[in-house]
Amino acid sequence: MFTRWIDLPTRRSVLLLGPRRSGKTTLLKQRFPAFAYATLDDLDNLDWARRDPKGFVQSLGKQAIIDEIQRHPLLTVAVKFAIDEGHARFFMTGSSSAGLLDASADSLSGRIDIRALTTACWGEDAGSPTHRIFEERAPFKQLMLAQRQLAETTKYGQFPEVLNAASTQDKLEILKNYRDTYFTRDLMMLSNLENLDGLLVLYHHLARSIGSLLETSNLAREAGISFPTAKKYLNSLIQSQLVFRLTGYQYGPAKRYVKAGKVYLADMGIARGFGTPLAVGQQLENFVIAELEKRRKLGYFEADHLYHYRSGAGREIDVIIDSGETCMAIEIKSTEVPGKRDLRNLEDFTATMNRPVRCILFYTGLDYQRIGRVEVIPVAALYRGQ
Numbered sequence: 001m002f003t004r005w006i007d008l009p010t011r012r013s014v015l016l017l018g019p020r021r022s023g024k025t026t027l028l029k030q031r032f033p034a035f036a037y038a039t040l041d042d043l044d045n046l047d048w049a050r051r052d053p054k055g056f057v058q059s060l061g062k063q064a065i066i067d068e069i070q071r072h073p074l075l076t077v078a079v080k081f082a083i084d085e086g087h088a089r090f091f092m093t094g095s096s097s098a099g100l101l102d103a104s105a106d107s108l109s110g111r112i113d114i115r116a117l118t119t120a121c122w123g124e125d126a127g128s129p130t131h132r133i134f135e136e137r138a139p140f141k142q143l144m145l146a147q148r149q150l151a152e153t154t155k156y157g158q159f160p161e162v163l164n165a166a167s168t169q170d171k172l173e174i175l176k177n178y179r180d181t182y183f184t185r186d187l188m189m190l191s192n193l194e195n196l197d198g199l200l201v202l203y204h205h206l207a208r209s210i211g212s213l214l215e216t217s218n219l220a221r222e223a224g225i226s227f228p229t230a231k232k233y234l235n236s237l238i239q240s241q242l243v244f245r246l247t248g249y250q251y252g253p254a255k256r257y258v259k260a261g262k263v264y265l266a267d268m269g270i271a272r273g274f275g276t277p278l279a280v281g282q283q284l285e286n287f288v289i290a291e292l293e294k295r296r297k298l299g300y301f302e303a304d305h306l307y308h309y310r311s312g313a314g315r316e317i318d319v320i321i322d323s324g325e326t327c328m329a330i331e332i333k334s335t336e337v338p339g340k341r342d343l344r345n346l347e348d349f350t351a352t353m354n355r356p357v358r359c360i361l362f363y364t365g366l367d368y369q370r371i372g373r374v375e376v377i378p379v380a381a382l383y384r385g386q
Helices: 026-033 043-051 054-061 075-086 100-108 142-158 168-180 184-191 196-208 215-222 227-239 266-275 280-297 340-352
Strands: 015-016 034-041 065-069 091-095 110-117 241-250 262-265 304-309 316-322 327-332 358-364 367-370 374-378
Touching: 015 026, 015 196, 026 065, 026 091, 026 227, 043 054, 054 075, 054 142, 075 091, 091 316, 142 266, 142 280, 168 266, 184 196, 184 227, 196 215, 196 227, 196 262, 196 266, 215 340, 227 241, 241 280, 241 327, 262 266, 280 316, 316 340, 327 340, 340 358, 340 374
Parallel strands: 015 091, 015 110, 034 065, 065 091, 241 304, 327 358, 358 374
Antiparallel strands: 241 262, 304 316, 316 327, 367 374
């Protein structure tokens, strides 16, 4: 495993959340080789944890890694006791937050840090970050290197095992294996899902809907499942960190979570694994937004959520990053020569705001530019950027 960019606390216990195969176990074993290790994927360990949670935790000593703790969230109560009474330190991993955050919030509030490990950021396997995406310019030679890698990167994604594969055929075989295991059957078992065909249709519909508002009722109709079932399946994908949702910035906080939002794949390898064809613009949009979401989760910029924006007249902004102090409006265009039409929505959005807005356009060229109020940044600047 290459060195990951995530920072982990040196003294506190941690709950590390992230999708299957994002490298959580390998990361923790590399950084904390002296810690005891147990996984609840082992049925004997899972049975022991259910029958005697306190004894199971005590068997691990004062420093341990517990993998896939979402399989028995109430084990966090025994972990709390070990931390409070025995001054133990635990690293716990979870590939789904379903029921886990509720259990850990009650038992471990104030005692642990919750961190996210996504699939790799673009360029993470090549070394440490070299620049801040929104504050510094990437070296031109690095931009050219990234530009040559962009097509393959957006096609096969950033799962660590995929990045380390020797050939494109190996990458595809790994993603197909993920499709048949972690993306489907493993998810169904963890989330009590029963309709494999409905889940497969859901994945394809989500991929085809990239960049568009996702109506759960339409999703249910196409998948041939009920509205409550479609909602449950979608929530399971979100909780398993395989997709994420952008709510509408135009709505107030109460309405954002009931109005239709946009859903994006957490990694482009998911679409490739299912063989879902995407338009060039969809592929680039999902790739850039997923890279920004990874960096938000790593804490490289302050924001609780990413948003999208849609005006009453139908003008859209791909991403809004609002830190409270600053607001960035971001558009993503699959063009090497941006024109006035590509900037129009950003300019219109700025005119509606009563606070300063930083306007940014990501495009497929190589030069940094400024066109009026809009900063034009190469997509290649995401490579090894933080």
